[in-house]
Amino acid sequence: MSETIFDVIVIGAGPVGENVADRILHGGLTAAIVERELVGGECSYWACMPTKALLRDAAALRAARALPGARQAITGDLDATAVLRRRDGFASNWDDAGQVDWLEGAGVTLFRGQGRIGGERTVDVVGVDDVDDVVTTLQARHAVVVATGSSARIPAIPGLIDARPWTSREAASAHTVPERLAIIGGGVVGTEMATAYTALGAQVTLVSLDGILPTVEPYAAEYVMDSLKESGVALHPRSEPAEVHRDESGTVHLTLVDGTTIVSDEILVAAGRTPNTSQLGLEHVGLTPGQWLHVDDSLRVVDAAESTVGGGWLYAAGDVNRRALLTHHGKYQARAVGDLIVARAQGTQVDLSPWGRHAVTADDRAVTQVIFSDPEVVAVGLTLRAATEAGLDVRAVEHDLDAVAGAALHADGYHGRASMVVDQARNVIVGFTAVGPDVAELVQAAAIAIAGEVPLDRLWHAVPAYPTVSEIWLRLLETYGREG
Numbered sequence: 001m002s003e004t005i006f007d008v009i010v011i012g013a014g015p016v017g018e019n020v021a022d023r024i025l026h027g028g029l030t031a032a033i034v035e036r037e038l039v040g041g042e043c044s045y046w047a048c049m050p051t052k053a054l055l056r057d058a059a060a061l062r063a064a065r066a067l068p069g070a071r072q073a074i075t076g077d078l079d080a081t082a083v084l085r086r087r088d089g090f091a092s093n094w095d096d097a098g099q100v101d102w103l104e105g106a107g108v109t110l111f112r113g114q115g116r117i118g119g120e121r122t123v124d125v126v127g128v129d130d131v132d133d134v135v136t137t138l139q140a141r142h143a144v145v146v147a148t149g150s151s152a153r154i155p156a157i158p159g160l161i162d163a164r165p166w167t168s169r170e171a172a173s174a175h176t177v178p179e180r181l182a183i184i185g186g187g188v189v190g191t192e193m194a195t196a197y198t199a200l201g202a203q204v205t206l207v208s209l210d211g212i213l214p215t216v217e218p219y220a221a222e223y224v225m226d227s228l229k230e231s232g233v234a235l236h237p238r239s240e241p242a243e244v245h246r247d248e249s250g251t252v253h254l255t256l257v258d259g260t261t262i263v264s265d266e267i268l269v270a271a272g273r274t275p276n277t278s279q280l281g282l283e284h285v286g287l288t289p290g291q292w293l294h295v296d297d298s299l300r301v302v303d304a305a306e307s308t309v310g311g312g313w314l315y316a317a318g319d320v321n322r323r324a325l326l327t328h329h330g331k332y333q334a335r336a337v338g339d340l341i342v343a344r345a346q347g348t349q350v351d352l353s354p355w356g357r358h359a360v361t362a363d364d365r366a367v368t369q370v371i372f373s374d375p376e377v378v379a380v381g382l383t384l385r386a387a388t389e390a391g392l393d394v395r396a397v398e399h400d401l402d403a404v405a406g407a408a409l410h411a412d413g414y415h416g417r418a419s420m421v422v423d424q425a426r427n428v429i430v431g432f433t434a435v436g437p438d439v440a441e442l443v444q445a446a447a448i449a450i451a452g453e454v455p456l457d458r459l460w461h462a463v464p465a466y467p468t469v470s471e472i473w474l475r476l477l478e479t480y481g482r483e484g
């Protein structure tokens with residue numbers, strides 16, 4: 001009979017669960033992981049990787065078109081079939097054998113099935129289709145970590161479910177490009193998929209309650225909105241869907257509250273996420289199934305009264321705790337919580353001080369995100385609005401990227417902008433945003449400046465190389481001004 005008692009049991013083998021288990025093994029403990037679908041999770045097969053693969057060819061083509069010599073060499077249109085085929089490779093053809101090899105090579109024991117908390121330190125592995133079929137019962141000596149991620153939220157719009165909408169999963173894995181695609185939601189998924197499918201040849205209409213990319217600096221969202229319009233996307237940025245209907249011929253009719261009707265071949269719902277907690281046995285630890293898991297600063301699950309659930313053996317990391325729905329932040333949490341569980345098990349020192357080894361301070365102060373729209377958006381830390389709402393005494397400066405030598409060299413007609421938000425009391429940057437072609441790689445300099453809390457006086461000594469787009473850092477410092 002196979003082993004059923006482990007130091008740590010992880011539920012969910014997405015990027016976060018895999019990394020938790022890896023850290024546990026590194027610390028000399030044993031770990032089992034329970035996965036109900038594919039090892040690698042949403043990110044590998046239906047989110048980050050395949051969607052970025054859908055966007056990459058069009059970005060390369062745009063870059064070539066922005067240079068007269070390279071433009072001459074372009075002899076045809078984007079080959080959508082080739083893009084989809086390359087995407088298939090980045091989704092490993094929806095086969096997780098490679099990731100299973102990695103997991104087993106690392107020494108983690110994999111259980112296939114749905115993980116359900118059965119009681120204290122207990123996880124039942126149940127059938128995916130038949131939750132009453134308990135295949136195995138596992139016991140954890142030290143901790144159970146929930147890393148079950150999230151799924152697309154389907155808003156309660158009359159007729160929507162019956163219209164068989166696409167979620168991000170179908171958009172990421174489609175094998176044909178619909179002629180007409182309607183999108184509900186102007187967040188990151190809606191915006192990236194509008195960019196991708198327009199480039200792949202679809203006529204895209206996007207409907208959003210609160211504009212495009214509502215969480216980034218408003219000027220950056222405007223650049224993206226203008227570009228979407230220019231590339232032919234029909235935008236309804238402050239509109240509410242009233243009802244949806246798919247007729248007998250398969251055509252979808254989306255009616256807005258203002259009476260407008262949008263006709264399409266597919267409809268993509270990109271209206272946020274819902275936690276994968278409805279089948280998790282949360283009722284056995286006094287929590288309500290279907291809810292996001294609240295955690296304390298060591299990622300232990302807490303109830304509404306902020307009391308530790310079950311005495312402290314239950315942790316949650318990644319999307320499911322809603323701290324930052326991004327793979328790299330989930331993996332950051334995984335490293336912290338994996339090492340913390342090892343430290344607690346071995347009685348060594350736990351460091352939860354800000355920026356300490358086991359803390360997840362960057363989730364609060366230095367979230368890094370790249371949005372692969374056209375143009376790209378980099379957002380690190382706080383926007384001006386968020387910093388002000390947090391009570392900080394801040395001043396923000398903005399500067400065009402167009403006139404930066406490296407940007408002008410990069411592409412003819414380069415059009416972009418960047419900004420930084422400075423905490424005046426501490427003289428450090430708390431937020432950085434950039435929008436423009438190929439700005440993605442600016443993200444890490446901003447992450448280092450913000451997480452490192454580098455004083456502005458010292459940032460003047462981080463000399464950007466000429467002629468690169470990074471010279472925007474110098475322009476922003478000059479715009480802010482130098483005291484003394």
Ligand SMILES: Cc1cc2nc3c(=O)[nH]c(=O)nc-3n(C[C@H](O)[C@H](O)[C@H](O)COP(=O)(O)OP(=O)(O)OC[C@H]3O[C@@H](n4cnc5c(N)ncnc54)[C@H](O)[C@@H]3O)c2cc1C
Nearest residue numbers: 012014016036041042047048115148149318319325326327
């Ligand atoms: C379209 C799209 C594009 C994205 N692009 C990016 C990007 O470019 N960069 C980025 O950083 N982030 C991106 N994200 C976000 C990213 O996908 C998530 O933040 C990340 O996948 C979260 O990882 P996770 O391990 O917490 O959850 P998931 O990746 O969702 O993995 C959770 C795993 O748990 C399993 N599971 C769930 N319940 C159970 C159960 N009861 N028992 C057993 N197994 C269970 C699931 O099957 C899944 O394999 C994107 C998201 C979407 C939707």
Ligand SMILES: NC(=O)c1ccc[n+]([C@@H]2O[C@H](COP(=O)([O-])OP(=O)(O)OC[C@H]3O[C@@H](n4cnc5c(N)ncnc54)[C@H](O)[C@@H]3O)[C@@H](O)[C@H]2O)c1
Nearest residue numbers: 155185186187188189190208209210270271272325370371
């Ligand atoms: N490049 C990346 O880093 C990347 C890419 C894709 C997704 N993600 C992550 O995935 C998460 C989910 O993305 P998302 O875009 O689904 O969610 P989101 O929360 O970012 O945006 C959802 C949008 O849909 C709108 N909306 C909600 N209900 C609506 C309705 N009934 N009608 C019209 N509009 C409606 C909301 O107002 C919001 O603007 C994000 O938190 C993001 O961090 C990251």
